[in-house]
Amino acid sequence: xxxxxxxxxxxxxxxxxxxxxxxxxxxxxxxxxxxxxxxxxxxxxxxxxxxxxxxxxxxxxxxxxxxxxxxxxxxxxxxxxxxxxxxxxxxxxxxxxxxxxxxxxxxxxxxxxxxxxxxxxxxxxxxxxxxxxxxxxxxxxxxxxxxxxxxxxxxxxxxxxxxxxxxxxxxxxxxxxxxxxxxxxxxxxxxxxxxxxxxxxxxxxxxxxxxxxxxxxxxxxxxxxxxxxxxxxxxxxxxxxxxxxxxxxxxxxxxxxxxxx
Numbered sequence: 001x002x003x004x005x006x007x008x009x010x011x012x013x014x015x016x017x018x019x020x021x022x023x024x025x026x027x028x029x030x031x032x033x034x035x036x037x038x039x040x041x042x043x044x045x046x047x048x049x050x051x052x053x054x055x056x057x058x059x060x061x062x063x064x065x066x067x068x069x070x071x072x073x074x075x076x077x078x079x080x081x082x083x084x085x086x087x088x089x090x091x092x093x094x095x096x097x098x099x100x101x102x103x104x105x106x107x108x109x110x111x112x113x114x115x116x117x118x119x120x121x122x123x124x125x126x127x128x129x130x131x132x133x134x135x136x137x138x139x140x141x142x143x144x145x146x147x148x149x150x151x152x153x154x155x156x157x158x159x160x161x162x163x164x165x166x167x168x169x170x171x172x173x174x175x176x177x178x179x180x181x182x183x184x185x186x187x188x189x190x191x192x193x194x195x196x197x198x199x200x201x202x203x204x205x206x207x208x209x210x211x212x213x214x215x216x217x218x219x220x221x222x223x224x225x226x227x228x229x230x231x232x233x234x235x236x237x238x239x240x241x242x243x244x245x246x247x248x249x250x251x252x253x254x255x256x257x258x259x260x261x
Contacts, residue, residue, distance in 0.1 A: 006045060006056040009065075009141060010149035012120075012134065014051040014082075018092045018157040018239075019215045023051040026086035029134065032079045039078070042068065053080070054148075066145075069138040076139075077106075082132040082153075089131075092213045092239040094156040096251065101125070103132035105153055107140040117152045159210035160242055161254040164234065166190065166202040166223070169260050179204040179234075180222045187221075213239050213255070223259065230261060 016024035029048050031039065039046060042065065045056040055078070057065050082105075084090075105120035112118055120134065136151070143149060164187070168174060179187045190202035211219065214236070223231040237255030245252050 005059040007059045007062060008054045008056050008148040009044070009144050010136060010151060011052060011054040012136075012151040012153070013117075014153045014155075016093070016155040016157070018155070018213060024153075024155060025051065026084060026089055027051060028083040028085060029053040030081045030083050032081065034075055035078045035080065038073070038075050041074075066142065069141055073138060077135040077137040080134040080136075081130050082134060084131045088240050091242055092158050094158045100127045102128040102130065104135060105132060106135040107137050107151065108135075117150045119152050119154060157212040157214060158242075158253060159212045160237065161209075161252065162187075162206045162211050162237060163254050163256050164204040164221075164223075165193070165195070165256060165258045166204070167199065167258060167260045168202070172225070172261060174202060174225065176226050177202060177230075178224050180224050182220050185209045213237060223261075231259065234259065 012029065014024040014027050014029070015022055016027075019025050031046055036046075038044075039055070043058055043061055047054050047056070082103075101124050103122040104125055105122055107118070107120065109121045109123055110118050111121055122132070134153070141149065164179060166174070166177065174190075177190055179189070181187065185206070187204040188207045189204040191205075193201055193203045195201055217233070217236040219236060221234045222229050223234055235257060237257055241256060243254045243256060245254060
């Protein structure tokens with residue numbers, strides 16, 4: 001019996017610096033109905049595992065494939081929906097909070113990386129039913145010569161102002177309280193502030209320094225009173241809890257963290 005072999009035409013990897021793995025673990029690539037019908041007609045096979053998707057053809061059909069995509073077809077591009085699984089994606093990803101915008105990642109708007117990865121760059125469009133779409137144009141697949149084309153999409157983690165609110169429930173004398181970091185910056189404070197419930201707190205803030213959110217803590221901050229350490233390794237922010245504020249007519253984000261002692 002003859003063995004059927006497949007050759008990957010292209011693959012697309014979606015990366016996100018928020019996650020420890022570096023991969024976007026909350027995004028699924030879904031072909032549109034028109035794309036599925038066209039791929040079936042062309043003998044193309046679509047597979048996706050986690051944040052990596054691939055399109056294959058029969059190895060012995062490469063020449064025919066090249067010829068057929070070089071002439072006018074029913075569609076000009078393969079289109080996929082970027083489906084977001086985690087609603088917090090919009091919080092921990094560095095994107096404006098504009099609600100009337102979607103994004104198109106197209107092989108016509110790219111950045112070529114030194115390692116030969118072709119990075120797809122976002123183009124804003126009027127809000128669609130989904131966060132974003134990917135378009136791989138057939139004319140760009142002509143570059144495929146039995147060697148897989150490697151596309152990628154990259155998301156950055158959102159950077160916020162970190163605000164530590166120290167709530168003194170034990171009545172300690174906190175005149176010499178300080179927040180120690182192992183980073184190349186210092187927190188501002190402490191400053192006396194009142195919460196919305198009028199409870200008095202001491203605030204340490206990163207101020208103009210914006211720190212990126214991450215799946216697991218990347219920073220280690222200690223709360224100290226003279227030499228004793230009150231709390232070692234303060235928690236990093238919860239990505240689902242951020243606040244939006246306006247500064248110099250620009251949108252900024254802060255991450256409140258409440259510490260009870």
